[in-house]
Amino acid sequence: MTNEELVARIRAGVDEAENMLNLWQQNRGLIHTIARKYAAYDDIEDLEQQGYIGLCDAVQNYRPEEGTVFSTCAGFWIRASIRRYIDKYSSPIRISVNRREDIAKYRRMCSVFEREYGKEPTEQEASRYLGVSLETLKRIKEAASMATLASLDEPIAEQDGETTLADLQPGRDDVEGSVVDAAQQEQLKAVIWTLVDALPGKQAPVLRMRFQEGLTLEEIGAKLGITRQGVWDQERHALRELRKPKRARRLLPFRDEYISAHAFHGNGAGTFNRTWTSSTEKLALKLSERYN
Numbered sequence: 686m687t688n689e690e691l692v693a694r695i696r697a698g699v700d701e702a703e704n705m706l707n708l709w710q711q712n713r714g715l716i717h718t719i720a721r722k723y724a725a726y727d728d729i730e731d732l733e734q735q736g737y738i739g740l741c742d743a744v745q746n747y748r749p750e751e752g753t754v755f756s757t758c759a760g761f762w763i764r765a766s767i768r769r770y771i772d773k774y775s776s777p778i779r780i781s782v783n784r785r786e787d788i789a790k791y792r793r794m795c796s797v798f799e800r801e802y803g804k805e806p807t808e809q810e811a812s813r814y815l816g817v818s819l820e821t822l823k824r825i826k827e828a829a830s831m832a833t834l835a836s837l838d839e840p841i842a843e844q845d846g847e848t849t850l851a852d853l854q855p856g857r858d859d860v861e862g863s864v865v866d867a868a869q870q871e872q873l874k875a876v877i878w879t880l881v882d883a884l885p886g887k888q889a890p891v892l893r894m895r896f897q898e899g900l901t902l903e904e905i906g907a908k909l910g911i912t913r914q915g916v917w918d919q920e921r922h923a924l925r926e927l928r929k930p931k932r933a934r935r936l937l938p939f940r941d942e943y944i945s946a947h948a949f950h951g952n953g954a955g956t957f958n959r960t961w962t963s964s965t966e967k968l969a970l971k972l973s974e975r976y977n
Contacts, residue, residue, distance in 0.1 A: 688712070688755040692744050712740060712759055719763050726771045739766030752933050753876065788829045790815060791822075792916070873936075880932050881923075888923035891916055 691708045709716075716736035723732055743762035744747075747755055768783075794814055798806045806814065812822045820916050881892050887909055894900045894908065902913045909916070927933065 689749060689757075691751075692755055693746055695744055705744075708744070709737060709740060712756070715756060715760060716740065716763055719760065720767060723767055723771060732767050732770070735767045735770040736763045739763035742766060752879070753935060784825070784828050787815075787817075787821075787825045791825050791829060876935055880927055880935065884923050884926055887911070887919050888926065891919040892923050895920060 686707065687710060687818075688708065691704045691711070694704045695708065716733050717729075718737075720729055720732035720736050726732075739762040740759055742765070743759040744753070746762060747758045749755075782831060791811065794811065795806060798810070798814070800802075808819060808822060812819050815822065817825070878893075882889050884892070890909065894905045900908075902916045905916045906913050911919075
C-alpha cells in the first residue's frame with residue numbers, strides 16, 4: 686500500500702494503529718536520513734523518535750489535492766519536529782538550529798573560498814555567496830564567535846587542508862541521502878514548472894527563457910517582440926504571482942529539505958563563482974526570498 690493510501694485510511698479512521706505502524710515502517714529510512722544530519726546535537730534514537738512525531742504531524746497536514754507526494758510533506762514535518770526538539774533541549778548556548786546551520790555554511794564557504802582564491806572572502810563576497818544581507822552576515826559572524834560548531838553533515842575544514850569544492854557534495858558513504866535529494870529535485874522540478882506554465886500571458890515563457898535558457902532581458906524581448914522594460918515587468922509580475930500563498934504553499938515542503946540545503950551546495954567548482962544552482966533551484970531560491 687502506498688504512503689498516500691495509508692494516510693487516507695488513517696485520516697478516515699480505518700485501522701489507525703496498524704496503518705500508522707505500516708506508514709512508519711515505510712518511512713523509517715527517510716526519518717533516519719533526516720535525523721542523521723542532526724546527530725551532532727543529540728542521540729540518534731531520540732531524534733528519530735521526534736521524527737516519528739513529525740510523521741504524525743505530516744499525516745494531519747498533508748494535502749493530496751495539491752499534487753505533492755506524501756514523502757515530500759513528511760520530510761518537511763519530520764525535520765521541523767527534530768529542529769524544535771533540538772532548540773528546546775539540546776542547545777548549550779541558545780543559538781537556533783537555523784543560525785547554527787548558517788554558521789556551518791559560513792565556515793565551510795570561507796574555508797573553500799580561501800583555498801580556491803588564496804584569500805579570505807570580503808563581507809560583500811561572503812554575503813553574495815551565502816545569499817544573505819550584510820546585516821544578516823554580521824549576525825552570523827557574531828553567533829559564530831559564541832561557539833565552535835561542527836557542520837551538520839561534514840567537517841567545516843579538513844586538518845590536512847585538502848578541503849575542495851567537491852567535498853561539499855554528498856560522498857559515496859551518503860548514497861541514501863543523495864537518492865533522497867535526487868527524488869526531491871525531481872518533485873521540486875515537477876511542482877515549480879507546473880506552477881510557471883499556469884501563469885497568464887507571456888509570464889511563463891519569460892521565466893523559462895530567463896531561468897532555463899539564461900537569456901538576457903534584451904534577448905527575451907527580441908524573441909517575444911516586447912521591450913526590455915516589458916520583459917522585466919513580465920518577470921516581476923510572474924514572480925509576484927508565484928509568491929502568492931495559494932501557489933507558494935506548494936513550495937513550502939521543499940524549503941528546508943531541499944532549497945535551503947542546495948542554496949550553498951550548488952553544482953561544484955565550475956559554477957562556484959557564477960550561477961551555482963540549476964535552473965529549477967535558481968527559480969526556487971528566488972521565490973523563497975520572501976520567507977528568508
